[in-house]
Amino acid sequence: MRLNPPTETRTHPALGLATELACFGAAGLAALALIGWQFEVPILRSPLRGLTPMNPVTALSLILASASLWALRGAKPEPGMKKFAQVCALLVAAIGTLKLFSALTSIGLPLDQVLFQHKLAALQQSNQMAPNTGLALVFLGGALLALSSSTLRARRPAQPLLLATLAMSLVALLGYLLGVRSLYRIASFIPMAANTALALLLLAAGALLTRPDSGVCKFVLSPSSGGVMVRRMLPAAIVVPVVLGWLHLEGQRRGLYENEIGTALNALVIAGILVGLIWQTGRSLEAVDRERRRVEEALQKSLKRQSRLLESNLMCVVTANPQGWITEANPTFLAMVGYEREDLPLRTETLTPPEWLGRNETALREIGERGAATPFEKEYVRKDGIRVPVLVGAGALPDADGEIVAFVLDISKKKQAELEIERMRMFLDSIVENLPNMVFVKDASELRFVRINRAAEELLGYGREELLGRSDYDFFPKDQADFFTAKDREILKSGSLSDIHEEVILTRVRGPRLLHTKKVPIRDANGEPGFLLGISEDITEKREAE
Template structure:
């Protein structure tokens, strides 16, 4: 653009400097295009071929100009573009620029070729170009024509950018790989290289300024330059040595901690009851603890360095290898970080169930896998036994249901006959019986009705035990209020004072929880009706170290010595003549509460009332 628009500053880069030849500018653009096309390793073949063609053009131009300098044969390259303007300012393609074109062009042509020797040649070419460019830049800095010759300042800067870009196009090789590495050598190079370059440059520039100012002669300036360079580099060396010493001390400390950690791991692994097995990225076993020897019946020496697939049935080998390859390629894990049940294989070929917990981490550049395996043969056998028992229990329950239905049907018929014929005798022959005879027949009818009630209670208790549960959020306060309202409408609860705490929620089966509350509230009402002012309370409080619901009354109470009988069927603490009932209600409540994962207990005192507490499963009793 500087030549096209005739702008001198763009041609020179700075006032008073050598001008860049227009051919040099064009070839630099060609080299930059070749670098862009070669920078990405996955370029399509046409783009790579074009990049190599452009690199060859750069080498051709540089070689032609070098040949002209070294022989009498002159190729008129300098005046190919803008000949009149070039002739006016005397711009030429410099020797160093021509040499750099040859070095850089060859490097660009080799940039995407593979091979150890190719990489070595590539690094040599680029470093040679870089050193040549550095010499030209120092020549401009110090005003030394012998170093930069006719190479322009902006040409030198362009070559510096081009060489640096080509070096970083292969970041995993050579000097750039060393600079980017996280090794101690990489850290040392990053620390020293800028100082090694800048310190002599700055000291040389200061020496030159002092000599021009007449502070010392050439010999003295040289001696001063050498001394200051030695002092600066010696200080830099001492500082680097101290840094390496501190880093080495930290490394030794870390290695000691690592050895201690590894020792503790091996001690724990050696005493563990579960198998602990480690493998590398190739799936080869690297560690096999004593428990693994016992479980798999292999010795550690037999398996170290052998495939981990030896510990699994043949039918799982392909799936294991595919999963390992997928994880190493993409990091997608299906088993790592989870506990899964698999099948293991012992040395004799027998298979057994195992529970595996697998972890993975990196040790430097190595991928390591460690699994903890537990033989769950006994657990599986216990689960099978439990399933058999559950099936047997289900069958027994079905038989019990059928038996209960049969018994209730067979017992109800004679009971109806007893009650019916007793009533017929009283109706038809009652005037022939005396008072004692009619009383006997009345007691027969009462006993038959009580027997029918007991049968109904037994059937209800049996159904509650096996009825399916449907959990949902339930308002116990609403259920208690509804039950109390029904008691008040039917008569017995009208005189009682009902105190029901609002907002009590639970997670459970609403039908079963209603049955439990009906029995508890009816029980409280029945045993407190003899009081002048019955009081029945439902709420929630802290009892026995946990939050519990309660139903409290001020009725007859009970003797705590007999509290273990409260929740057993047909166990009564009061005579039937004093308080009616079959003794099944509290047993029904207890079964409902146990099915919800809770517990129930009671506290009372004779003549002072009773309190029945119950809880539900802790994670199933949400409160607002």
């Protein structure tokens, strides 16, 4: 049994909503840019005056990437949606690849000029797709293609590609925020547009959230101590330096302080914030560690109790692997089958007689379907060849690769007691059957015959099958049956033995017979009369002789 269970990823509907919002946000930015080109609204092409507007082909690529990501959201996309996502992702990667090829080889491929060609030509500065935008599209398209794959191995490249896209877009946005052109522009090429960088950031983050059960997201979203620390520290590690860096540069530009003072203040503030975060995180991790130690101590105590229970003589406990080998057994089981611990592992078939192998297969099938088998009786063969009847209950161990635990109860004494009871019943039946006097038993509620012996059949002239389940009214005249019934009710009510010295009954073959009858109520577990026992002696010949 594992002390530390495997870490589970936190899943929440908010993750799916975040992916959908990322698709809407990126597609919205791209659509606004296209509308801006169509109707010549500069603020829609670029949110800030003087910045590079989003290229129309870039906008189209971002819409295709948003459509691909939208189709891939959810744990199991439908085959048709997956095919659509793959086509869109392939187009995005192809557009980025062609742009990179054109930038690296200086071969003019006017791919980024096919939309709104005349409006692009009328601009004072040429508007092309930036090389870093093309590279980000290649990474994003490749990641979406990998995410659409059905195998885990083929999906592995998606994580590094998305992280690269995320990093490129973050660097570009940071450059715009801090006013550092080299962060969003490569050499003399046109820079990546700010709205393009934001759209790429949204798509990369949304794509990462589509598979929260693997890679970076699995670690960040896990409830483990590491996941908690990352969720607390990561936002601060990104936001705090950026904000303080912007404040530092902005204050320096406005002449509020010199570079040395700004740098020192920046370092002090970052150090103070990090110390505070580390202190708070440390306290939280300490609380988590205390709780973990408490749980482990409780688990250890529970394991010790279970171990003492399993090692006791109360019940046999065995563990078997999927191949049918008994790998562990407590002393009670080993003593029952006559083996030593050194004999382990043991084949289940070695201990099971051939006629019981089919019942074993039924139990294994039930465990596979429901996780547990219906308790059943079988026999084990001891090492000395003696058979031992047992009652078995078995189930699958959780997180144990198909291992099975079985609780076995030795029912030899129970079987012996049942055999003894059966022998005693047959002995008493033999006595009752061979008594020379008539013996009968009636139920107390309806006074119907529930038991008779051979002497009763011979005396009354009726077969056993004719008498059982019937009452006196089925065999005797009504006045005689009324007398018998009234007498029986009186005896049941009194609860004591009744000795009827002489009574006449009309038999089927031998005519009227004179009987000496004794009747006594038989009480149930609650002390109430449940049956009426009667013994009758035929004294006809005796009275005639007198």
